[in-house]
Amino acid sequence: MNTIKHITIAIIVGLIFQSYAFSQTSEETAKIIINDSLKSAIDLNGVVVFGDSVDLEIKTLDPTSDLRTDEVVQELEGVSMIRRGNYAAEPTFRGMSSGQLSVTIDGMKIFGACTDKMDPVSSYVSSNNLESVSVSSNSNHTSQGSNVGGGFDFQTKGPMFSTEKEFSGSAGLGYQTNGNGRLADFNLNYGDSAWAVNLNANYQKFDNYNAGGGEEILYTQFEKVNFALSASWMLSSTEIVKAQLIYDDAYNVGYPALPMDVSFAGGRIYSLSYKKYLKKGSLDLKAYGNNIEHIMDDTKREFVPIHMDMPGRSDTYGAFANTKLRIHEKHTLTINPDYYYNVSFADMKMYPNDPNRPEEPVMYMITWPDVRRHSGSVLVADKFQMNNTSTLTYSGKIEYVTSKVFSDFGLRQLEAIGKDGSQPSSYLLGNVDVLYQKELNENWQVFGQAGYAERQPTVSEGFGFYLFNSMDAYDYIGDPSLKKEKALKGTLGVNWKKNFTQVEGKVFHYQFQDYIIGIVDSTFDGMTIGSEGVKIYENNASASISGFEINFATQLFRNVKFQNSTQFSYGLDNDKHPLQMIPPLQNTTKLGYIYKSLEFRLEAMVAAMQNNPRVDAGESSTPSYGIVNFHAQSPFTLFNQKWNASFRVNNLFDANYWDHLDWNSIPRPGRSFVFKLAMKF
Amino acid sequence: MRTLKNIAYLFMALAVVSFASCNNDDPEPTPTPTDPFAGLTYIGETSAVGAGANVKIYADEPLFVGYNNIYVAVYDSANTSTQLTDGHITFMPEMDMGMHQHACPYEDPSTTVDATTQAFKGAIVFIMPSTAGSWTLGVHVHNHANGHSGMAMLPVTVVEPTEPKLITFESDYDQTKLFVTRIEPKSPEVGINDFTLGIYKRESMMSFPAVDDLVVSMEPEMPTMGHGSPNNVDPVSVGNGMYEGKVNFTMTGYWKVNLDFTTANNDTVKTGQYFDITFQ
Numbered sequence: 001m002n003t004i005k006h007i008t009i010a011i012i013v014g015l016i017f018q019s020y021a022f023s024q025t026s027e028e029t030a031k032i033i034i035n036d037s038l039k040s041a042i043d044l045n046g047v048v049v050f051g052d053s054v055d056l057e058i059k060t061l062d063p064t065s066d067l068r069t070d071e072v073v074q075e076l077e078g079v080s081m082i083r084r085g086n087y088a089a090e091p092t093f094r095g096m097s098s099g100q101l102s103v104t105i106d107g108m109k110i111f112g113a114c115t116d117k118m119d120p121v122s123s124y125v126s127s128n129n130l131e132s133v134s135v136s137s138n139s140n141h142t143s144q145g146s147n148v149g150g151g152f153d154f155q156t157k158g159p160m161f162s163t164e165k166e167f168s169g170s171a172g173l174g175y176q177t178n179g180n181g182r183l184a185d186f187n188l189n190y191g192d193s194a195w196a197v198n199l200n201a202n203y204q205k206f207d208n209y210n211a212g213g214g215e216e217i218l219y220t221q222f223e224k225v226n227f228a229l230s231a232s233w234m235l236s237s238t239e240i241v242k243a244q245l246i247y248d249d250a251y252n253v254g255y256p257a258l259p260m261d262v263s264f265a266g267g268r269i270y271s272l273s274y275k276k277y278l279k280k281g282s283l284d285l286k287a288y289g290n291n292i293e294h295i296m297d298d299t300k301r302e303f304v305p306i307h308m309d310m311p312g313r314s315d316t317y318g319a320f321a322n323t324k325l326r327i328h329e330k331h332t333l334t335i336n337p338d339y340y341y342n343v344s345f346a347d348m349k350m351y352p353n354d355p356n357r358p359e360e361p362v363m364y365m366i367t368w369p370d371v372r373r374h375s376g377s378v379l380v381a382d383k384f385q386m387n388n389t390s391t392l393t394y395s396g397k398i399e400y401v402t403s404k405v406f407s408d409f410g411l412r413q414l415e416a417i418g419k420d421g422s423q424p425s426s427y428l429l430g431n432v433d434v435l436y437q438k439e440l441n442e443n444w445q446v447f448g449q450a451g452y453a454e455r456q457p458t459v460s461e462g463f464g465f466y467l468f469n470s471m472d473a474y475d476y477i478g479d480p481s482l483k484k485e486k487a488l489k490g491t492l493g494v495n496w497k498k499n500f501t502q503v504e505g506k507v508f509h510y511q512f513q514d515y516i517i518g519i520v521d522s523t524f525d526g527m528t529i530g531s532e533g534v535k536i537y538e539n540n541a542s543a544s545i546s547g548f549e550i551n552f553a554t555q556l557f558r559n560v561k562f563q564n565s566t567q568f569s570y571g572l573d574n575d576k577h578p579l580q581m582i583p584p585l586q587n588t589t590k591l592g593y594i595y596k597s598l599e600f601r602l603e604a605m606v607a608a609m610q611n612n613p614r615v616d617a618g619e620s621s622t623p624s625y626g627i628v629n630f631h632a633q634s635p636f637t638l639f640n641q642k643w644n645a646s647f648r649v650n651n652l653f654d655a656n657y658w659d660h661l662d663w664n665s666i667p668r669p670g671r672s673f674v675f676k677l678a679m680k681f
Numbered sequence: 682m683r684t685l686k687n688i689a690y691l692f693m694a695l696a697v698v699s700f701a702s703c704n705n706d707d708p709e710p711t712p713t714p715t716d717p718f719a720g721l722t723y724i725g726e727t728s729a730v731g732a733g734a735n736v737k738i739y740a741d742e743p744l745f746v747g748y749n750n751i752y753v754a755v756y757d758s759a760n761t762s763t764q765l766t767d768g769h770i771t772f773m774p775e776m777d778m779g780m781h782q783h784a785c786p787y788e789d790p791s792t793t794v795d796a797t798t799q800a801f802k803g804a805i806v807f808i809m810p811s812t813a814g815s816w817t818l819g820v821h822v823h824n825h826a827n828g829h830s831g832m833a834m835l836p837v838t839v840v841e842p843t844e845p846k847l848i849t850f851e852s853d854y855d856q857t858k859l860f861v862t863r864i865e866p867k868s869p870e871v872g873i874n875d876f877t878l879g880i881y882k883r884e885s886m887m888s889f890p891a892v893d894d895l896v897v898s899m900e901p902e903m904p905t906m907g908h909g910s911p912n913n914v915d916p917v918s919v920g921n922g923m924y925e926g927k928v929n930f931t932m933t934g935y936w937k938v939n940l941d942f943t944t945a946n947n948d949t950v951k952t953g954q955y956f957d958i959t960f961q
Contacts, residue, residue: 306906352905352935360905361961363934365871412872416929418912466931525908527931534911 068204069127073152076135077549078567080583083662085255086179086209086220086669088123088265092661093135094508095545095569095582096149099458099516100485102139105154106244107286107322108271109145109340113294113314114262115367115460115467118255122154124248124267124292126202126226128172128185131155137491137508139431139453140379140395145340146429148453148487148512158242159196159232160189170680178650178672179209179220185678193234200228208254211667212656219254219261219300238277245270252300257663258470259530260310263297281325281332289317305529306353312346312368334381334395341375344368344459345407367467369410369421371459375401377429389439395432401456402426405463405480413465414480417524421463421480427456429484445495453489457482461516461537466527469518471663472580472618474535475526476518483539486513500555507548515543517573520616543579545571561592570612580617584610584624584660601631610660622665625657641679648674717798721752724837729822731831733758734765736820739800741867744816744839746807747846748862748879752800753790753820765826766794770801773819773832776809786860786881786889788921806862806879806889808849810841844957848940852950858883859892861940861954864923869930869960876928876938878916891922895950900939901928901958935959 070089074081081089082097093101103110103121112119137150145151162168167190174183186201205223208216230244246269253262271288296310318340325333346368352360381395404424405411414421431454437447457478460467464478493506518535526533547569554562566587571579585608593600606626613619633646654671662668724738739752753770757763770790776783790803807816820833847862865877876899880892897916902909916926930936936958942950 348932350906350932350934354905357935360935361933361959363903363905363932364961365932409871412870413931416872416910416912416931524911527906527908529906531908 067127069122069125069130069154072127072130073122073133073135076133077551077565078137079135080567080586080659080661082117082581083659083666083668084118084257085222085253085666086206086217087222087224087250087253087255088118088120090117090120091122091135091152092581092583093149093152094137094510094547094567095571095579096510097581099461100147100149100455102145102147102151103154104145104151105246105269106156106271107153107320108269108288108290109316109318109342110267110269110290110292111314111316111342111344111459113292113312113344113346114265114296115310115312115346115464116258116296116469118253118258118262118296119265119292119294122152123250123265124269125154125156125246126185126200126224126228126248128187128202129156129200129226129228129246131157137451137489138395138433138435138449139451140381140397140433145338145375146377146397146399146401146431146453146455148455148485148489149510156228156230156244156246157187157198157200158244159198159230160191161193161196161232161234162189162191163193166190166192168681170678172644172676172678174674174676176206176672176674178669179206181206181672181674183676195234196232198228198230200226202226209669209672212651212654212670214670215656215667217256217666217669219256222250222253224248224250224253240275242273242275243271244273254300256666259301259468260296260298260308261300262295263299264293264295266293267291278325280327281323283324284322285319286321287319289315291315307351309349309351310346310367312344314342314344316340316342330385332383332385334379334383336379336381337377338379339374339376342373342459343370344373345370365465366407366410366413367465368459369405369413369463369465370407371403371463372406373401373403373459375399391437393433393435393437395434397429397431399429399431400426401429403456403459403462410463410465414463417465417477419478419480423480425457425462425480425482427454427484429454429456443496443498447491447493447495449491449493451487451489453487454484456484457516457537464537466534468528468531469535469618472535472616473526473530473532474518474520474618475524475528475531475533477521477524477534477536479537482516482537483514485516485539487511488513502551502553504551505548506550507546509546510544512543512545513541514539515573516540517543517579518617541574543571543573545569545579545582559594561590563590563592564588577616578612578614580614580619581661582610582612582614584608584622597636598632598634601629603629603631605629607659613660618664619660620665622658622660625655625659627655627657628652635680641681644676644678644680646674646676646678648676650674718752718754721798724751724818725835727833727835728758729755729820729824729831729833732822732824732829733827734768734822734824734831735761736822736833736835737800738818738820738835738837739798744805744807744837745842745846746810746839747842748804748806748864750802750804751790751818752795752798752802753822754798754800755822755824757826764799765824766799767825768792768801769823769825770803771821772803772805773821774805774807775817775819776814777817778814781886783886784889786862786879786891786922806847806860806881807839808847808860808889809839811838812841844959846956848954848956850951850954852882852942854944854948854950859942859951860889861942863938863956863958866928866958869936869958871930871933873912874928874930876914876916876926878924878940879922880924881922891920893918893920893922894945895924896943896945896947897924897926898941898943899926899928901930902937902939903932903934904937905935930958930960933961 073091083089110121132155169188182205184203188199190197208220227247232242248267250265269290273286276283292314294312320338323335347366350363377399379397384392405421433451435449439445462478466475489510491508495504519538521536524534550566552564568585571582589604591602609624610622630649635644650672721739726737728735735756737754755765772787785808786806788804790801795802818835823830860881862879866874881889910929914927916924938956940954941952
C-alpha cells in the first residue's frame with residue numbers, strides 16, 4: 001500500500017510540477033485543457049488565473065467532444081485559421097503561419113507532406129485524443145526548432161495509472177445535420193499501479209455541407225479515422241517509460257478552394273520516452289519518428305485540363321531531452337538539447353490527353369527534391385523568482401540546421417531556373433526571450449516580454465519547384481540561397497482581477513528583417529494551367545506585425561459566466577503594403593450557464609471587415625460577419641450507466657459568410673445541428 | 682551527480698541517433714570500356730581503292746536525317762590490324778534519286794583524329810531518308826603512310842527519326858533553301874541543356890555550305906501545359922554553321938522549341954519553325 005501511495009504522490013507531484021512549469025511561461029500562452037485533470041493551473045483562452053480561487057473558464061469541451069481539432073485550436077487567443085475546405089484548417093497566430101511557427105505534437109517535430117499546405121500538422125491528431133493545446137509567442141516555448149512567431153504544442157492524452165478501477169473509457173456516437181456528418185469515438189484505458197495502456201479511436205465522415213442560405217458547397221466532403229495507442233510502465237516510483245503510436249488516415253478530402261482534392265493523407269507517429277522525477281526537477285528523454293504521406297487527387301473534379309498525380313512524403317526522426325532543475329531556491333533551470341532529421345520529397349506526374357498525340361509521354365517533375373535536413377539545437381532557460389512579486393524568465397536557444405538536395409533530377413531543375421542547390425543550405429540560428437512579470441498588488445499584474453528570433457526557410461521556400469497557390473494563382477519557386485528571417489518582438493501586458501472579474505490586455509509588435517515572401521518574377525512563365533505567373537521566395541528587407549488582445553471574464557451570478565475577447569493584427573511589408581493572410585478585428589463573446597447538471601453555452605463571434613487586403617496575393621476586401629453558436633450538454637444516469645448527451649447548434653442564424661483567411665472566399669457552413677451521445681464507463 | 686550522469690547518457694543517446702541517420706551511399710565504380718568503339722554504331726566497311734587502305738565507318742547511332750558524327754577508322758589493307766592515323770580524309774555523300782543526284786552538308790574530318798577511337802572524325806547532315814532514294818557515302822582517303830589516295834564508296838541507309846532533327850525551308854529574305862539541324866541536345870534531360878543548331882544552305886545540288894550570318898531566337902514551350910521555361914540562351918553563330926545556346930526543360934515530357942530566324946539587319950528569314958523534343 002505504501003508503494004502505491006508513494007507512486008500516486010509522485011505522479012501528482014509530477015503533474016503539479018509540470019503544470020507549475022507551464023504556468024511559468026503561461027503569461028504569453030493561451031492554452032486549452034481538454035482533460036479535466038490539470039484544470040486548476042491554467043484556464044481557457046489565455047486568461048491567467050492566479051491559483052485556484054477564481055475559475056472563470058467557460059467550458060468548451062468535454063473529453064468526448066464533437067469538435068474537431070481545428071475547431072479546438074481556433075479557440076486559442078491570437079489564433080485564426082486559414083481554411084481551404086472543411087478539413088484541416090491551418091492555424092495562424094497573430095498573422096503568422098507555417099514556417100514562422102513551430103508546431104509539435106507531444107514535443108515531436110512533424111512536417112506536413114503536402115507542398116500546398118493542405119495538411120497542417122494539427123490534421124494528424126484527433127480532438128478526442130488531445131489533452132491540451134497551447135500557443136505561445138515565445139520562440140522558446142517549445143524547444144523544437146527555431147521560429148520567429150512562437151509555436152503550437154499539442155499534448156495528447158496518455159494512459160492513466162489507477163489504483164482503483166482498472167478499466168475505464170467512453171464510447172460516443174454523434175450526428176451533424178449539415179454535411180450529414182457521422183461521428184464516432186472510443187476510448188479504453190487500462191491502468192494498474194505499474195502499467196497503463198490507452199486505446200483511443202475517432203472516426204468522422206462528412207458529405208458536402210451547405211453554406212448559409214442553403215447552397216451546397218461542392219468538394220467539402222471528408223472521411224477520417226484516427227487511432228492512438230499508448231502504454232506507460234512505471235519503472236520505479238520516480239521513473240516512467242512510455243510508448244506511443246498514432247495512426248491517422250484521411251480519405252477523399254475535398255478542398256473547394258483548390259483545384260485538387262486529396263485521396264489519402266496518412267500520418268504514422270511513434271515515440272518512446274522516459275521520464276524521471278528528480279529531487280529538484282525532472283528529466284524527460286524522447287526518441288521519435290513520424291512518416292507522413294499525402295496524395296492529391298483531381299479525379300473527382302469536373303473540369304480537369306490535365307490529370308495530375310501529386311504525392312508527397314515527409315519523414316522525420318528525432319530525439320530530445322527536457323531537463324528541469326531547481327538549482328537554487330530562486331532559480332529553475334531548463335536545458336533542452338534537441339536533434340531532428342527530416343526528408344521531404346514530392347513529385348508530380350501530368351498525364352497528357354491530346355487525342356492527336358496519343359504517344360505523348362507523361363510529364364514529370366519533382367516539386368520537393370528529396371531535401372534532407374538535419375537540425376541540432378540546445379535551449380537553456382532560467383526562471384528567476386526575484387522576490388515575492390516579480391519573476392524574470394529568460395531563455396536562449398541556438399540551432400544549427402543544414403539542408404541539402406539529394407535528387408540529381410531536382411538539382412538540374414533548380415539549375416534550369418538559375419538556382420544552385422548543389423551546396424547545403426545551412427543556418428546558425430539564435431533565439432533569445434526575456435519575460436518580466438510583476439504583481440503590483442493583489443489586483444494588478446504587469447508583464448513585458450521581449451525577444452529576438454531567427455528562422456530558416458521552409459523546404460518550399462528554399463527548394464520548392466512551381467508549387468501552385470490557388471489563392472493568388474501563382475506558381476511558387478524556392479531559393480536555396482535565402483537569408484534567414486529575423487524578428488525583434490515585444491509584448492506588454494496588464495492584468496487586473498478583483499473578486500470574480502478579470503481583465504487582461506496585451507499589445508504586441510513584431511519587427512521582421514529579411515521577411516520571406518513570394519515576389520512576382522515576370523521573366524518566368526507559370527507552369528500550372530491557369531496560373532498567373534511565378535513568384536519566387538525572396539527576403540523582403542523589413543515587415544512588421546502589430547496588434548492587441550483583450551480579454552474580459554466575469555462571473556455574473558453564481559452559475560453564469562461571461563467572457564469577451566478581442567484580437568487584432570495589422571501587418572505591413574517593406575513598401576508599406578498590407579501583408580497577406582492577416583485576420584481582421586475579431587470579437588468573441590461567450591455566455592455560460594449551469595443549471596444543476598445542465599450546462600449551456602451561447603457564443604457570438606463577430607469579425608470586422610478586412611479592408612487591407614494584399615491584392616497581389618490574390619486577396620480582396622472581406623466583408624464583416626457575425627455568427628452565433630449554442631451548446632448544451634448534460635450527464636445523466638440510465639440503466640446504471642453514466643451517459644453524456646450534448647446538443648450544439650452551429651451558426652444559429654444560418655449566416656452566409658467567410659473569413660478573410662478563407663481561401664478564395666468559399667462560404668463556411670450554414671446552420672448545423674449536432675447531436676452526440678456518449679457512454680462513460 | 683545522478684542528474685549529470687543522466688544528461689551524459691542523453692547526449693550519448695543523441696549521438697547514436699545522429700550517427701544512425703547518416704548514411705553513406707558509395708557510388709558503384711564504373712568499369713572502364715576496353716573496346717574503343719564500344720558505344721558507337723558500326724555502319725559498314727569497304728576498301729579505299731588506290732590508297733592501300735580499308736575503312737570502317739562508325740556513327741553515334743544508326744544514320745538518320747540530321748547531323749551525324751561519322752568516325753572513319755582507316756586500316757592498312759595489307760595488314761588489317763594496323764590502324765592508320767596519319768592521313769587526310771574528305772567526304773562525298775551522294776543521294777541518288779534516279780532522275781537526279783544531290784549531296785548534303787558535311788564537315789570533312791580532314792586530319793582530325795578522335796582521341797578514343799583513333800578514327801578520323803567528321804560529320805554528315807543527311808537531308809532526306811533512304812526511302813527517297815539511295816545514299817552512298819563516299820570517303821576519299823589520302824594515306825600519308827604510302828602517299829597514295831583512293832575512294833571508298835559505301836552504300837548506307839538513313840532513317841527518319843521519330844522526331845525530326847532537320848527542318849528545311851526557303852528564306853523569305855532571299856529565297857535560299859536553308860537546312861537547320863538540331864545537333865544538341867542529343868539526350869535531352871530536365872535542367873540546362875546545350876542547344877546547338879547547324880545551319881546550311883543549298884548553293885547547288887552538290888554544294889551545301891555553312892551559313893554563319895543568321896540571328897536565331899529560340900523559345901521552348903510545353904504545348905500541353907501552355908508554359909515555357911526561364912533562362913534560355915538564344916543560339917548564336919560560332920562558325921562552321923554552328924549556333925550554340927542553352928535550352929532549359931523544367932520537366933520531362935513533350936516540348937516544342939520554337940525558332941525564328943532573321944538576318945543581322947533584323948530582316949525576317951523565317952518564323953514559326955520548331956523542333957519537337959520529347960523525353961522521359
